[in-house]
Amino acid sequence: xxxxxxxxxxxxxxxxxxxxxxxxxxxxxxxxxxxxxxxxxxxxxxxxxxxxxxxxxxxxxxxxxxxxxxxxxxxxxxxxxxxxxxxxxxxxxxxxxxxxxxxxxxxxxxxxxxxxxxxxxxxxxxxxxxxxxxxxxxxxxxxxxxxxxxxxxxxxxxxxxxxxxxxxxxxxxxxxxxxxxxxxxxxxxxxxxxxxxxxxxxxxxxxxxxxxxxxxxxxxxxxxxxxxxxxxxxxxxxxxxxxxxxxxxxxxxxxxxxxxxxxxxxxxxxxxxxxxxxxxxxxxxxxxxxxxxxxxx
Amino acid sequence: xxxxxxxxxxxxxxxxxxxxxxxxxxxxxxxxxxxxxxxxxxxxxxxxxxxxxxxxxxxxxxxxxxxxxxxxxxxxxxxxxxxxxxxxxxxxxxxxxxxxxxxxxxxxxxxxxxxxxxxxxxxxxxxxxxxxxxxxxxxxxxxxxxxxxxxxxxxxxxxxxxxxxxxxxxxxxxxxxxxxxxxxxxxxxxxxxxxxxxxxxxxxxxxxxxxxxxxxxxxxxxxxxxxxxxxxxxxxxxxxxxxxxxxxxxxxxxxxxxxxxxxxxxxxxxxxxxxxxxxxxxxxxxxxxxxxxxxxxxxxxxxxxxxxxxxxxxxxxxxxxxxxxxxxxxxxxxxxxxxxxxxxxxxxxxxxxxxxxxxxxxxxxxxxxxxxxxxxxxxxxxxxxxx
Numbered sequence: 284x285x286x287x288x289x290x291x292x293x294x295x296x297x298x299x300x301x302x303x304x305x306x307x308x309x310x311x312x313x314x315x316x317x318x319x320x321x322x323x324x325x326x327x328x329x330x331x332x333x334x335x336x337x338x339x340x341x342x343x344x345x346x347x348x349x350x351x352x353x354x355x356x357x358x359x360x361x362x363x364x365x366x367x368x369x370x371x372x373x374x375x376x377x378x379x380x381x382x383x384x385x386x387x388x389x390x391x392x393x394x395x396x397x398x399x400x401x402x403x404x405x406x407x408x409x410x411x412x413x414x415x416x417x418x419x420x421x422x423x424x425x426x427x428x429x430x431x432x433x434x435x436x437x438x439x440x441x442x443x444x445x446x447x448x449x450x451x452x453x454x455x456x457x458x459x460x461x462x463x464x465x466x467x468x469x470x471x472x473x474x475x476x477x478x479x480x481x482x483x484x485x486x487x488x489x490x491x492x493x494x495x496x497x498x499x500x501x502x503x504x505x506x507x508x509x510x511x512x513x514x515x516x517x518x519x520x521x522x523x524x525x526x527x528x529x530x531x532x533x534x535x536x537x538x539x540x541x542x543x544x545x546x547x548x549x550x551x552x553x554x555x556x557x558x559x560x561x562x563x564x565x566x567x568x569x570x571x572x573x574x575x576x577x578x579x580x
Numbered sequence: 581x582x583x584x585x586x587x588x589x590x591x592x593x594x595x596x597x598x599x600x601x602x603x604x605x606x607x608x609x610x611x612x613x614x615x616x617x618x619x620x621x622x623x624x625x626x627x628x629x630x631x632x633x634x635x636x637x638x639x640x641x642x643x644x645x646x647x648x649x650x651x652x653x654x655x656x657x658x659x660x661x662x663x664x665x666x667x668x669x670x671x672x673x674x675x676x677x678x679x680x681x682x683x684x685x686x687x688x689x690x691x692x693x694x695x696x697x698x699x700x701x702x703x704x705x706x707x708x709x710x711x712x713x714x715x716x717x718x719x720x721x722x723x724x725x726x727x728x729x730x731x732x733x734x735x736x737x738x739x740x741x742x743x744x745x746x747x748x749x750x751x752x753x754x755x756x757x758x759x760x761x762x763x764x765x766x767x768x769x770x771x772x773x774x775x776x777x778x779x780x781x782x783x784x785x786x787x788x789x790x791x792x793x794x795x796x797x798x799x800x801x802x803x804x805x806x807x808x809x810x811x812x813x814x815x816x817x818x819x820x821x822x823x824x825x826x827x828x829x830x831x832x833x834x835x836x837x838x839x840x841x842x843x844x845x846x847x848x849x850x851x852x853x854x855x856x857x858x859x860x861x862x863x864x865x866x867x868x869x870x871x872x873x874x875x876x877x878x879x880x881x882x883x884x885x886x887x888x889x890x891x892x893x894x895x896x897x898x899x900x901x902x903x904x905x906x907x908x909x910x911x912x913x914x915x916x917x918x919x920x921x922x923x924x925x926x927x928x929x930x931x932x933x934x935x936x937x938x939x940x941x942x943x944x945x946x947x948x949x950x951x952x953x954x955x956x957x958x959x960x961x962x963x964x965x966x967x
Contacts, residue, residue, distance in 0.1 A: 303872075359801065360804065360805070383801045384801060385772055385799055385801045385802035385805070386693060386772070386774070386799045386801065386802070387700075387769065387772055387799070387802070388802075390693075390698060390699055390700070390730050391730050391731060393698060393730075394698075394699075394730035394731065395730075395731075409901070421871070421901060421902055422901055423900065423901045423931055423932050426931065441847070442847060443845060443846065443847020443848065443850075443851075444845050444847065444848075444871070444901065445843075445844055445845025445847065445848035445899045445901060446845060446847035446848045446851050447847075448848075448899045448901055448930075448931060449848060449851070449899055449930075449955065452899070452930060452931075469846060469847070471693060471695045472693070472695065472698050496847065498846075498847055498850060499850070500695075501695040501696070502695070502696055503695075503696075506696065522851070524847045524848075524850035524851040524854060525850040525853075525854070526854045526857070527835075527850075527853045527854050527856075527857045527863060528850055528853070528866070529833075529835065532833050532866075533800075534833065534846055534849070534850050534866055535831040535845075535846025535847075535849060535850075535866065535868040536846040536847070537799075537800070537801060538695070539846060539847075539850070543712075543713045543716070544713055544717075564858060565854070565855050565858050565955075565956065566848075566851035566852075566854065566855055566955060567855060567954060567955040567956035567959070568956075
């Protein structure tokens with residue numbers, strides 16, 4: 284099992300004729316994702332370099348292909364609108380990869396998308412992958428290990444891209460598979476957050492443990508900790524990046540900033556430990572920490 | 581992005597928020613002229629981003645033009661040193677010369693993004709003139725909040741509630757306070773603010789409602805659509821190395837330690853700093869080269885790290901996804917040839933094209949380079965080398 288996407292999920296790419304959209308559509312196809320088309324306004328009726336049909340609008344694309352997931356590579360000034368278009372066209376999951384979207388655009392778009400009943404992943408994220416089944420995003424596929432047979436598998440939720448790859452790799456090299464890995468993105472206003480995904484992984488029968496990777500800024504991890512304490516019975520392993528980050532500085536991600544004393548790594552680590560989460564001190568210890576958590580289960 | 585106080589005042593005035601009479605000057609003579617022109621008691625304020633101006637003597641109340649001359653001379657001739665500037669201090673180029681009005685009551689008004697509620701929030705308090713973080717800690721009930729609907733923004737009933745919370749009962753004063761809050765919210769939306777704050781908003785004994793000090797922070801992701809903010813941008817107030825990095829699409833932040841870091845991805849870059857500290861070292865910087873880094877930009881990244889004299893060793897930590905390990909290896913080799921490594925470099929590569937990258941590094945035989953098998957090994961090695 285997996286959450287959000289699987290081998291039968293039909294995916295379109297908004298911005299398929301752009302450099303990044305074309306490159307990563309190719310990567311997803313290579314991984315085995317059912318890419319069924321793309322959107323590029325003004326280029327409707329043509330074929331992409333991958334020989335997929337290109338449509339002018341999301342509505343046309345969804346109607347013609349039956350896609351239910353959209354992966355968005357539209358440039359930042361137009362990306363929030365693209366997410367609303369995908370939701371309005373009836374996509375059930377929208378994966379917004381684009382980085383640098385104005386926050387107030389996301390305040391409005393997120394609300395609209397939610398109103399439509401669509402699940403939004405991102406923005407400023409690597410996407411989602413269900414190893415061996417479906418990749419909707421920019422992560423290197425080969426580092427992942429699909430669940431097969433009776434071995435253990437974890438679900439991963441992360442605010443960071445490459446730090447997720449680090450966690451995945453530490454699992455894969457220890458023979459621990461992944462059910463689904465979700466990059467929720469590094470922006471202050473985003474779609475699905477830790478809690479919504481913890482809920483899904485808790486319900487997913489194939490997921491034995493959950494890794495959550497947080498970072499400084501905001502209070503998402505503290506809220507997740509409160510949720511875990513009440514609702515999650517599976518082992519949760521966490522790492523919080525930015526323990527050495529100075530206050531008031533934006534550490535690469537738009538959302539990674541300690542301001543007004545809020546959003547420190549110490550506060551997040553304390554809340555998670557309080558909730559019974561195994562917090563790895565070192566990013567190099569994620570694999571062994573999850574292995575230990577699975578062993579004691 | 582930040583702007584100076586006088587620039588924030590300009591934006592407020594345009595939105596209909598009244599402020600005391602003032603002029604922005606950059607010479608002592610102009611300061612004296614401005615003070616004479618305004619008349620009465622005057623406050624002279626240095627225009628710098630750093631806080632702690634009052635304590636550093638860079639906000640001065642003056643009763644006479646001679647005192648204004650003295651204050652302006654001092655501020656323009658000396659670098660301001662405060663807790664926020666570091667020992668080297670900061671040069672003052674502009675002064676705000678403003679009428680020092682009498683204050684009967686002080687208030688706090690701000691609009692900021694509430695990340696948890698995913699919308700902007702207006703906060704008001706009768707505890708004006710002090711830092712809001714202190715109020716939030718000691719008297720949380722003294723802050724009244726109203727959240728702004730994602731599509732509808734500030735509603736009239738919310739505005740009325742906020743004005744009432746500030747205790748304005750006189751009709752004309754309540755109207756003036758409404759105008760201030762409405763104006764601040766308008767500025768917040770119009771310019772994509774991350775924070776728009778008036779502290780303090782004051783009431784004079786005559787019943788005038790005026791914004792005395794304003795602070796604004798703008799969403800860096802949205803400045804592309806605000807020409808006026810682009811014009812206000814003051815590169816002199818930024819860290820020059822951080823600016824140079826930005827030109828090459830690198831995200832760099834200078835820190836105090838001696839181990840330089842070059843990493844791809846913001847989360848991994850923070851985690852790399854953390855693991856250095858965990859192994860007893862101190863990171864000299866945060867540096868995220870990003871996913872679509874070019875060989876030139878990666879070489880530039882080494883140049884920036886090496887330009888920091890404190891750096892006694894470098895940790896390169898790349899988990900190739902979109903970024904390719906061989907490109908980083910080529911940049912390492914180019915940097916060794918063009919800049920030269922005077923300090924040890926520990927390299928940890930994993931992910932896309934890692935085999936080719938390892939071959940390249942092996943063949944290049946750069947004596948300063950040591951390779952590491954994983955993240956912990958890399959942190960150990962670099963910390964041992966600078967210890």
